[in-house]
Amino acid sequence: KDFRNKVKPNWCPGCGDFSVQAAIQRAAANVGLEPDQLAVISGIGCSGRISGYINAYGFHGVHGRVLPIAQGVKMANRDVTVIASGGDGDGFAIGMGHTVHAIRRNINITYIVMDNQIYGLTKGQTSPRSDVGFKTKSTPSGSVESALNVMEMALTAGATFVAQSFSSDLKELTALIEKGINHNGFSLINVFSPCVTFNKVNTYDWFKENLTKLSDLEGYDPQNRMVAMQTLMEHNGLVTGLIYQNDKQPSYQDLIAGYDEKPLADQDLTIDEGKFKELVGEFM
Ligand code: SF4
Numbered sequence: 001k002d003f004r005n006k007v008k009p010n011w012c013p014g015c016g017d018f019s020v021q022a023a024i025q026r027a028a029a030n031v032g033l034e035p036d037q038l039a040v041i042s043g044i045g046c047s048g049r050i051s052g053y054i055n056a057y058g059f060h061g062v063h064g065r066v067l068p069i070a071q072g073v074k075m076a077n078r079d080v081t082v083i084a085s086g087g088d089g090d091g092f093a094i095g096m097g098h099t100v101h102a103i104r105r106n107i108n109i110t111y112i113v114m115d116n117q118i119y120g121l122t123k124g125q126t127s128p129r130s131d132v133g134f135k136t137k138s139t140p141s142g143s144v145e146s147a148l149n150v151m152e153m154a155l156t157a158g159a160t161f162v163a164q165s166f167s168s169d170l171k172e173l174t175a176l177i178e179k180g181i182n183h184n185g186f187s188l189i190n191v192f193s194p195c196v197t198f199n200k201v202n203t204y205d206w207f208k209e210n211l212t213k214l215s216d217l218e219g220y221d222p223q224n225r226m227v228a229m230q231t232l233m234e235h236n237g238l239v240t241g242l243i244y245q246n247d248k249q250p251s252y253q254d255l256i257a258g259y260d261e262k263p264l265a266d267q268d269l270t271i272d273e274g275k276f277k278e279l280v281g282e283f284m
Helices: 017-030 046-052 066-076 088-094 096-105 150-156 170-182 204-210 225-234 273-283
Strands: 038-042 057-060 081-087 110-115 161-166 187-192 239-245
Touching: 017 046, 017 081, 017 110, 017 170, 038 046, 038 066, 046 057, 046 081, 046 110, 066 081, 066 088, 066 096, 066 110, 081 088, 081 170, 088 096, 088 110, 110 170, 150 161, 150 187, 150 225, 150 239, 161 170, 170 187, 170 239, 225 239
Parallel strands: 038 057, 038 081, 081 110, 110 187, 161 187
Antiparallel strands: 161 239
């Protein structure tokens, strides 16, 4: 169960994405997966390289399209565990339409977002997660747009599993990924993953000072959506842990008629010529 491969990541030393990679590898081993039972699908951005750094099936897709690919993989082969991953620009800007609909569709995959509040690969522009006043090359006088609160958005969109973590808390992050993999439905895990090269505001120290662990809040109940929303609002989204889980709602696969049949990946897709002509005859 070794999810390491020989490819050396070319992330900057200190980048938060290293820990996310380690957490995925540990979580996959801890839940008992073999490398050929896991598919890691990624989008574009520094974090998108992660699919090439894990010993599993991998697909590095195009910008913002990680979720259509990941959902397709899962629908074609329910026996494979699917982890989708990418950055905040990938998932919450160009890919936002897919993110909202994947949340409400509730296909059984885990989406891990490496949220560094900036575009790193293109050398530092403001992202949908950057705070008001954030200065970058694209907003030299400071951003005037408010940051998207993705955890609140996910709750509003009908998410059944919403969690957040910090890349330097490997123990918590690994445990949350394990929970996400075991959740029967779409699990969204947003990870504060500092970009040490271009984001000099939201640093490791900044997160250590500003994050609150939900496990430190007495009596916090992740099954109560109202409390989850209220807690996020009170803490301006800066909490870590399992924010909300509804394990009673069936997943998309549970609700789709005929999905219990053999996975598409295992079916004989040879097309009988007579049947083909019959099917397309009216279009010929
Ligand atoms: Fe990580 Fe930022 Fe370097 Fe990209 S530019 S690898 S996000 S530290």
